[in-house]
Amino acid sequence: MEKEINALIVDDEHLAREIVKKYLEKYQNINIIGECSNGFDAVKEITEKKPDLVFLDIQMPKLNGFEMLELLDEQPAIIFTTAFDNYAIKAFEVNAVDYLLKPFSEERFNEALNRVVERTQQKNINKENVDKLIEHHDQQPELLERVVVKDGSKISIIPVETLKWLEAQDDYVRIHSEGGRFMKKKTMKFFEDHLNPNMFIRIHRSSIININSIKQMELYEKDSYRVILKDDTKLPVSKTGLQRLKEIL
Amino acid sequence: MSAHPILKNTKNLILYLIVWFGIIASYQAVLTFGIRLELKYALADNLISNILLLGLGLSFWYSAKYISFENNSVIKIFLSHIFGGIFISVLWLVISYYLINSLVTIDEVYSEFFLNTLPWKFLIGVLYYFLVTAFYYLVIYYSSYQERIIKEAELKNLVTQAELKSLKFQINPHFIFNSLNSMSALTVINPDKARSMILKLADFLRYTLASNERQTTNLSEELKNIRLYLEIEKIRFEDKFEFAEDIENECLRIKVPSMILQPLFENAIKHAVYEALEKVTLNISARIKNGFMEIRVENNFDGNVSGKSGTGIGLTNIKNRLELIYNSKNLIDIRKEKNIFAVSLYIPIN
Numbered sequence: 001m002e003k004e005i006n007a008l009i010v011d012d013e014h015l016a017r018e019i020v021k022k023y024l025e026k027y028q029n030i031n032i033i034g035e036c037s038n039g040f041d042a043v044k045e046i047t048e049k050k051p052d053l054v055f056l057d058i059q060m061p062k063l064n065g066f067e068m069l070e071l072l073d074e075q076p077a078i079i080f081t082t083a084f085d086n087y088a089i090k091a092f093e094v095n096a097v098d099y100l101l102k103p104f105s106e107e108r109f110n111e112a113l114n115r116v117v118e119r120t121q122q123k124n125i126n127k128e129n130v131d132k133l134i135e136h137h138d139q140q141p142e143l144l145e146r147v148v149v150k151d152g153s154k155i156s157i158i159p160v161e162t163l164k165w166l167e168a169q170d171d172y173v174r175i176h177s178e179g180g181r182f183m184k185k186k187t188m189k190f191f192e193d194h195l196n197p198n199m200f201i202r203i204h205r206s207s208i209i210n211i212n213s214i215k216q217m218e219l220y221e222k223d224s225y226r227v228i229l230k231d232d233t234k235l236p237v238s239k240t241g242l243q244r245l246k247e248i249l
Numbered sequence: 250m251s252a253h254p255i256l257k258n259t260k261n262l263i264l265y266l267i268v269w270f271g272i273i274a275s276y277q278a279v280l281t282f283g284i285r286l287e288l289k290y291a292l293a294d295n296l297i298s299n300i301l302l303l304g305l306g307l308s309f310w311y312s313a314k315y316i317s318f319e320n321n322s323v324i325k326i327f328l329s330h331i332f333g334g335i336f337i338s339v340l341w342l343v344i345s346y347y348l349i350n351s352l353v354t355i356d357e358v359y360s361e362f363f364l365n366t367l368p369w370k371f372l373i374g375v376l377y378y379f380l381v382t383a384f385y386y387l388v389i390y391y392s393s394y395q396e397r398i399i400k401e402a403e404l405k406n407l408v409t410q411a412e413l414k415s416l417k418f419q420i421n422p423h424f425i426f427n428s429l430n431s432m433s434a435l436t437v438i439n440p441d442k443a444r445s446m447i448l449k450l451a452d453f454l455r456y457t458l459a460s461n462e463r464q465t466t467n468l469s470e471e472l473k474n475i476r477l478y479l480e481i482e483k484i485r486f487e488d489k490f491e492f493a494e495d496i497e498n499e500c501l502r503i504k505v506p507s508m509i510l511q512p513l514f515e516n517a518i519k520h521a522v523y524e525a526l527e528k529v530t531l532n533i534s535a536r537i538k539n540g541f542m543e544i545r546v547e548n549n550f551d552g553n554v555s556g557k558s559g560t561g562i563g564l565t566n567i568k569n570r571l572e573l574i575y576n577s578k579n580l581i582d583i584r585k586e587k588n589i590f591a592v593s594l595y596i597p598i599n
Contacts, residue, residue: 012486012523013427013430013431013485013486014487015430015431015434015435015438015484015485016427016430016431016434018434018437018438019430019433019434019437022434022437022438038526059423059523060523061523061524061525061526062524062526083422083423083426083427083430084423101426102426102427102429102430103426103429103430103432103433104430
């Protein structure tokens with residue numbers, strides 16, 4: 001007896017959802033528990049209904065597929081369906097089951113579903129290999145244009161220009177932006193790599209600042225400086241941080 | 250450049266002969282009425298020496314041509330021509346003397362006259378050589394200068410063509426693939442609609458490909474294509490947007506750069522419709538104002554959508570393309586207000 005699988009279809013085009021539904025018709029064990037046309041709804045649906053499998057488009061209004069995944073605490077099996085072929089590497093980074101390029105044939109679709117079944121049987125076996133693959137794929141990280149955060153049921157989209165500074169806080173990063181303070185489960189290293197290096201500088205082990213929010217710099221103790229931000233926050237600058245600041249200013 | 254500037258057409262040759270006729274006539278007058286030389290000697294002296302100069306003058310072209318400024322040092326050119334001038338002048342006087350002597354037997358009076366004027370004649374011969382050679386150099390310089398200007402203009406034109414080609418609208422592959430995906434779904438759900446969408450996409454692609462060949466087209470043709478494009482997008486996005494046109498009748502036949510509207514609508518679809526949860530209205534209007542046709546494309550957008558402002562390459566390309574085609578700046582005006590985004594193009598009407 002095959003296991004029942006609950007699936008959610010997320011795509012902003014109704015015809016794109018229709019074709020997935022059509023291809024799923026002959027799978028008796030797959031229940032379509034919902035359809036969403038944007039990332040906001042998808043986050044809500046996934047959190048509430050906890051599907052086993054999500055068909056996910058990448059380019060969608062408000063939140064794209066990747067941003068949406070960042071907001072989930074528990075990630076279901078993901079099959080990306082997209083017309084963009086340039087996200088394949090990123091798709092494997094987020095541990096997607098498969099990556100279907102639109103338009104896709106029924107055979108290709110069936111193949112993807114077979115992988116879902118395989119995946120449920122041998123969970124996470126391949127993860128290490130994938131990680132290694134990604135490590136070797138030494139590419140320039142894509143710079144962030146915005147950061148999405150979830151606070152309870154509220155989702156906020158923060159454009160990077162409005163970020164003032166970031167602060168390390170255990171497993172989280174506290175984001176200080178013009179729109180308020182937010183917590184994001186990421187590392188400082190991630191932000192250091194993915195924020196525009198001409199605008200954001202890691203001045204200390206525990207802080208990254210937007211150079212546009214600097215008010216002044218002052219000598220604090222002998223040989224050590226600190227930065228005063230426009231909102232009067234005072235932040236210590238490490239030796240390497242000072243080096244980086246000098247380079248860019 | 251290699252053709253002889255005087256011999257290459259009869260007009261120049263006649264002009265040259267007229268000048269020489271003037272010189273011969275004046276010289277004859279001086280000899281007859283000023284110096285009162287016997288007519289026989291005066292005529293012989295005048296005709297023989299001047300016709301010789303006339304002929305020699307034509308031959309100097311070759312010395313100017315073969316001792317070119319590009320391939321020789323200044324000193325070499327200078328020395329060759331000093332030597333050439335002296336040589337030609339001496340040659341001229343010797344030949345003149347013998348010819349005159351063989352024509353009319355020289356008597357003492359003419360012999361004295363010839364000897365007295367010899368230094369002057371020698372000097373005139375050298376100067377004549379310099380003058381005519383300088384004239385030929387001028388001709389060579391001028392014609393090569395003109396050639397360079399023509400070549401530069403041609404080159405510039407070529408660069409402009411290449412630039413225009415690169416600025417032209419490139420079809421967005423995601424649009425094609427997403428449309429194909431919609432059609433794939435429609436073949437199962439609604440085959441009639443699938444067929445109609447295929448036909449629309451085919452017409453759209455045909456127009457786009459044809460626009461690679463031509464630079465301008467009527468506004469009405471452009472509008473027809475935009476309608477096709479929007480109808481296809483409407484099948485994909487159902488009721489997510491509306492389209493309204495407000496075009497003055499006289500505008501329809503005005504020539505505009507081909508595929509100039511497409512990137513504007515693609516931008517609107519990409520930034521407003523893709524990102525919006527509510528309905529978006531796209532407007533296009535065209536009217537004639539102060540010798541320009543103003544085409545305005547406007548859409549509302551959700552002001553809360555942040556980031557993703559796009560690279561602006563599409564708009565920059567339009568700006569550069571208009572600048573190249575109409576040789577004029579400021580033909581595009583971009584306005585972003587609270588939740589309205591509007592682009593105006595100003596097409597000069599001639």
